[in-house]
Amino acid sequence: MSKDHKSTGPTQRMLRVGELVRHALASIFARGDIEDDAMRGAVITVPEVRMTNDLKIADAYVMPLGGQHAEEIVAALNRHRKFIRGQVAPQLNLKFAPELRFFVDDTFEEAARIDALLRSDKVARDLQDDDENQDRDENQS
CATH class of the missing domain: 1.20.5 (Single alpha-helices involved in coiled-coils or other helix-helix interfaces)
Structure with missing residues (x-):
């Protein structure tokens, strides 16, 4: 892609990696690998993960089932994001695991x-x- 060409949206690679990260996060959340009182008993969905162009940052949009305590759960996920990144990394076929940032969907x-x-x-x-x-x-x- 030339320098003057402006991208109008995410590339196929960004979408593919975002989907891989989304599946990996959903799997981790389903197993309940994260120990935090704010997340105890919460069922968390991951509707979307948006990757930056360089694939170094993954913005994960999450929502607990029923929508209760969403802010607290997102805060807990952000507290544990290094641990989560370590869990996600082996599931991705990338040179570097992206930094994870969590947001309420x-x-x-x-x-x-x-x-x-x-x-x-x-x-x-x-x-x-x-x-x-x-x-x-x-x-x-």
């Missing part, structure tokens, strides 16, 4: 917020007004 929350907005009375009225205007315009043609 808010995509479900954002989707619920957008859904609630779309179902609001104001949006329903606006959509109804648009339909009436469109019908009127079609009848005048």
